[in-house]
Amino acid sequence: MTAADWIEHFPPLAALGQEHRDAVLASAHPVRLPAEMRVFDPGSPCSQFLLVVDGCVRVQMIADTGRELVLYRVRRGETCVLTTSCLFGGEVYPAEGIVETETRAVAIPLARFLALIAASEGFRRFVFAGFGQRLAALLATVQDTVFHNLDGRLARALIARAGGGPVALTHQALAAEIGTAREVVSRHLKQFEKAGLVRLARGRIEIADPDRLALRAARTE
Template sequence: MKTELVQTFGSRFERSLIEEIADIGTWMEVPAGETLMDIGNYIRQIPLLISGVIKVLREDEDSDELLLYYLEQGETCSVTMSCCLGQSKSEIRAVTETDATIVMVPVQKMEEWMAKYKGWRSYILESYHHRLNELLHTVDNIAFKNLDERLMEYLKKKSEISEDNNIRNTHQEIAVDLHTSRVVVSRLLKRLEKMKKLQLHRNYIQILDL
């Protein structure tokens, strides 16, 4: 574990902090599609992402989901940390987008490390800032962009994080992430195909306009 922690966080964390994480952290290998934390649960551990991608979702009163942002290598979830500090229940759902390697750290260490390690303090503050910008970007997309623009941006992001121009999600899965219907997504994909931005295949979507 220690080698992977140094490779991921060595430029940001003090050596003694990495030693502590290695000693008390829980190492997890999680397959794609697994729910790591769910709405309504109390958060007992903070996730540090060593590899892979996690998507963070919000749910409305009708149980429909909206994709908020992705977590990638070296990141953690600021919403999770806010729940920890307030000892409140989670308001988000975190699901592995790809196979992921995660180190789970007890929440009791969060405040202790904030006072003890400059590297951890900077990491947490940067994480809050980054997540806030991503949430603002999500709000801007919903408020100011047409759904076809949101769809194309979503597909490009999926392509970027998977390092693959071929998107293998179903139209229904895309609709859930974008908080819309499968019929609307299918219609927009057909329109984007006519515009030569992508090509639809039987089991995948090929992105052409990157």
């Protein structure tokens, strides 16, 4: 993967002046991350700034009880807010990152990242814009998990993952998406099925009544 292959996915970087654009290109090295690879773990140090060119990395937290909560996903043209935070604060990761689909990315080592932050206003704006946008989305996830009705959260998760076909997620994976226990998701899905909203089958969930499910998704209380 050459510089031309990746930098156009990040327009603010592609638009930098020649000196700083060349500095970014010289600092970044391409990486290929296979599906299911663990990119970072809770407590691990952060040593590089990762820009996702193609693919998807899921960032999630796991409680002592084993319950999972998906915080967000990093996709094409995006960066990871936890990585940025850890780089600036010199902190370790508080969550884990798992590659969902094979991912191409470029990595900028910590020392070069900090040098670019100091030298380039355009690079600083790019980093802080991505940080602000992702932080806002993360806060929305927390708000949804803490304050909103579970039926609505489950319905929204099903609609978001359906894509016009069946949802190929386990009950455990859905529980991680909305921040609850697998048993709770299974119970609510049974209620959805009884109400005629979905049809349950092994390894997939079919949406039987998308209009009524959308009404359920609109509920927040």
